[in-house]
Amino acid sequence: MARSLVDKIWDAHVVRSIASGQDVVYIDRHLIHEVTSPQAFDELAARNLPLFRPSQIIATADHNVPTLNQHLPIAEPLSRSQVDKLTENCQKYGIELYGLGHQRQGIVHVIGPELGLTQPGLTMVCGDSHTSTHGAFGAVAFGIGTSQVAQVMASQCLLLTRPKRMRVAVEGTLRPGVTAKDLILYIISQLGTGGATGYFVEYAGSAVRSLSMEGRMTVCNMSIEMGARGGLIAPDATTFAYVEGRPFAPKGEAWEQALAYWETLYSDEDSVFDAEFVYDAADITPMITYGTNPGMGIPLTGHVPSQVPDAEAESFDKSLKYMGFERGESLLGKQIDYVFIGSCTNSRIEDLRTVAAYVQGKHKAGHVEAIIVPGSKQVEQQAIAEGIDKILAEAGFELREPGCSACLAMNEDKIPAGKYCVATSNRNFEGRQGPGSRTLLASPLVAAITAVQGRIVDITQYLN
Amino acid sequence: MEKFQTLHTTGVPLPFENVDTDQIIPARFLKANTREGFGENLFRDWRYNTDGSPKADFVLNNPRYSGQILVAGKNFGCGSSREHAAWALYDAGFRTVISSYFADIFRGNALNTGLLPLQVSDEVLALLLAAIEADPQLELVVDLPSQTLAVPAWGETVSFAIDPYKKECLVNGYDDIDFLVNQKSAIEAYEQKRAWTW
Numbered sequence: 119m120a121r122s123l124v125d126k127i128w129d130a131h132v133v134r135s136i137a138s139g140q141d142v143v144y145i146d147r148h149l150i151h152e153v154t155s156p157q158a159f160d161e162l163a164a165r166n167l168p169l170f171r172p173s174q175i176i177a178t179a180d181h182n183v184p185t186l187n188q189h190l191p192i193a194e195p196l197s198r199s200q201v202d203k204l205t206e207n208c209q210k211y212g213i214e215l216y217g218l219g220h221q222r223q224g225i226v227h228v229i230g231p232e233l234g235l236t237q238p239g240l241t242m243v244c245g246d247s248h249t250s251t252h253g254a255f256g257a258v259a260f261g262i263g264t265s266q267v268a269q270v271m272a273s274q275c276l277l278l279t280r281p282k283r284m285r286v287a288v289e290g291t292l293r294p295g296v297t298a299k300d301l302i303l304y305i306i307s308q309l310g311t312g313g314a315t316g317y318f319v320e321y322a323g324s325a326v327r328s329l330s331m332e333g334r335m336t337v338c339n340m341s342i343e344m345g346a347r348g349g350l351i352a353p354d355a356t357t358f359a360y361v362e363g364r365p366f367a368p369k370g371e372a373w374e375q376a377l378a379y380w381e382t383l384y385s386d387e388d389s390v391f392d393a394e395f396v397y398d399a400a401d402i403t404p405m406i407t408y409g410t411n412p413g414m415g416i417p418l419t420g421h422v423p424s425q426v427p428d429a430e431a432e433s434f435d436k437s438l439k440y441m442g443f444e445r446g447e448s449l450l451g452k453q454i455d456y457v458f459i460g461s462c463t464n465s466r467i468e469d470l471r472t473v474a475a476y477v478q479g480k481h482k483a484g485h486v487e488a489i490i491v492p493g494s495k496q497v498e499q500q501a502i503a504e505g506i507d508k509i510l511a512e513a514g515f516e517l518r519e520p521g522c523s524a525c526l527a528m529n530e531d532k533i534p535a536g537k538y539c540v541a542t543s544n545r546n547f548e549g550r551q552g553p554g555s556r557t558l559l560a561s562p563l564v565a566a567i568t569a570v571q572g573r574i575v576d577i578t579q580y581l582n
Numbered sequence: 583m584e585k586f587q588t589l590h591t592t593g594v595p596l597p598f599e600n601v602d603t604d605q606i607i608p609a610r611f612l613k614a615n616t617r618e619g620f621g622e623n624l625f626r627d628w629r630y631n632t633d634g635s636p637k638a639d640f641v642l643n644n645p646r647y648s649g650q651i652l653v654a655g656k657n658f659g660c661g662s663s664r665e666h667a668a669w670a671l672y673d674a675g676f677r678t679v680i681s682s683y684f685a686d687i688f689r690g691n692a693l694n695t696g697l698l699p700l701q702v703s704d705e706v707l708a709l710l711l712a713a714i715e716a717d718p719q720l721e722l723v724v725d726l727p728s729q730t731l732a733v734p735a736w737g738e739t740v741s742f743a744i745d746p747y748k749k750e751c752l753v754n755g756y757d758d759i760d761f762l763v764n765q766k767s768a769i770e771a772y773e774q775k776r777a778w779t780w
């Protein structure tokens with residue numbers, strides 16, 4: 119029978135099925151970080167349970183960490199205690215930790231692929247909703263809650279209901295200035311913030327196939343923003359080339375075996391999807407969000423909707439009030455206070471290269487504060503090796519040390535109340551970047567141009 | 583986990599859609615290493631001004647409303663996977679959230695916390711929200727074993743769906759860890775036969 123990609127991977131990981139319909143699903147890789155793991159370790163200890171497979175867990179400190187002076191002890195006592203707790207737990211249970219000071223430290227969803235831990239056909243989980251990022255490699259990867267983190271620690275398995283399948287195809291060629299970020303913001307604006315709840319989304323079509331691995335990660339990363347349990351893309355030559363040679367990638371004969379298996383990982387021609395959508399790449403233009411959920415996106419040159427269904431009006435107007443925008447207005451010309459380039463959505467080397475290529479020889483607007491936070495130590499070092507750090511410095515951008523930073527503002531990097539920030543991250547929720555902060559999600563290219571212009575512009579007029 | 587069987591209580595209305603977990607418990611309050619105490623910061627930025635004084639217009643600060651059921655707009659709990667959101671609601675005394683639609687991860691987290699995510703139709707949700715706003719003392723009865731939500735004043739009962747396994751867990755106060763740990767021999771047998779060990 120024809121099977122979809124997610125079913126092929128799922129079937130290969132079912133330990134057994136139980137009467138009520140759930141499957142005991144085996145988890146190949148478990149990523150942990152300091153915020154959602156301490157209570158799970160406590161749960162194990164309270165029940166006197168051993169950690170079942172420590173070698174399948176990878177830990178990093180990312181959510182809480184400062185992005186300045188990482189060589190110094192963390193000043194904020196609660197953040198420090200959470201990071202210390204992670205170190206303590208990793209030592210106690212024999213877990214590999216890519217913590218502060220490690221050459222491979224970084225945002226959990228950036229370092230997994232970098233290390234070659236993320237591979238096609240695997241099941242991967244993390245106590246973090248953007249675990250869907252790893253689906254870019256053709257893995258079944260999804261976020262879990264802390265109780266489930268404890269379950270995986272205790273058994274390397276989860277009890278799960280098979281998700282429904284959705285296929286989203288984007289066909290054709292993306293226009294100049296349109297990036298993977300615009301593509302996913304466009305899809306979410308079409309389907310809505312809850313539009314894919316209960317589904318695993320397979321992204322397909324020629325526009326998706328032509329994306330680099332980094333672009334594919336950006337797309338899969340935001341699957342959760344339309345409610346999907348995960349997103350994935352069938353692996354191909356682009357995927358294999360990215361994985362090959364990385365520290366944890368299979369080598370020699372194992373590589374050949376892996377490749378032979380990975381080549382079987384695609385949705386069979388007659389696979390049945392529970393929902394299917396097809397979009398034309400030519401319809402996608404550079405995007406920006408105007409509201410307080412990622413589904414509230416419009417083309418940069420578009421208008422805030424003037425009409426919404428009655429049932430949604432109260433929430434919609436509350437959102438606009440928070441953002442200080444009006445129904446039906448254009449965002450062009452709006453002054454911006456901050457630009458944040460970072461997060462597991464857009465903090466990889468290609469993103470930094472895009473920004474550097476645009477800002478070289480230019481300078482950010484005087485009133486804008488522009489912060490760039492690389493996704494990992496490796497990205498930071500690569501940027502320095504390529505001279506990107508100098509280009510950014512000359513353009514008035516501040517290159518920080520790696521971490522989640524102003525994506526969720528758990529550290530000192532916060533956008534002040536009422537200020538507008540064009541951010542390359544994934545969430546524009548109220549207060550996400552600090553209490554009262556106003557976030558407009560966009561691509562790194564849009565962010566770079568906005569920083570230089572100091573206001574929202576039609577970027578197609580400003581491309582180099 | 584506490585057992586959940588029946589609940590006779592009143593409801594607190596929160597008629598907004600897409601309430602995300604960053605509103606339920608903002609990230610800056612996730613720095614605790616234990617599960618307790620998150621209720622204090624439940625809906626922090628909607629509930630309190632920056633100086634810590636309560637915002638009079640937020641429903642949790644309105645003395646008219648009380649009870650163990652939060653009745654919220656559709657797509658409740660979207661966003662981050664933080665289970666702290668479910669813990670915060672539970673810690674603040676809620677035992678059920680009624681909505682017409684829950685985000686997946688939140689639903690799972692709630693069930694693992696002993697908080698019942700009770701899904702009703704958009705129509706029933708709209709009726710409930712209006713009725714509670716009109717009469718905050720309106721009694722609601724949740725009966726998990728029979729999977730019903732009753733409004734005695736109306737003489738109406740609606741049934742709701744829940745995964746049968748999760749229902750058993752909640753009614754008996756069991757969680758998945760015990761179950762999964764007991765699968766050890768099947769899991770080890772699976773590990774022996776799986777192909778990809780690279």
Ligand code: SF4
Binds near residue numbers: 180227461463544
């Ligand atoms: S960068 Fe943002 S979205 Fe990504 S893992 Fe960190 S906090 Fe979560």
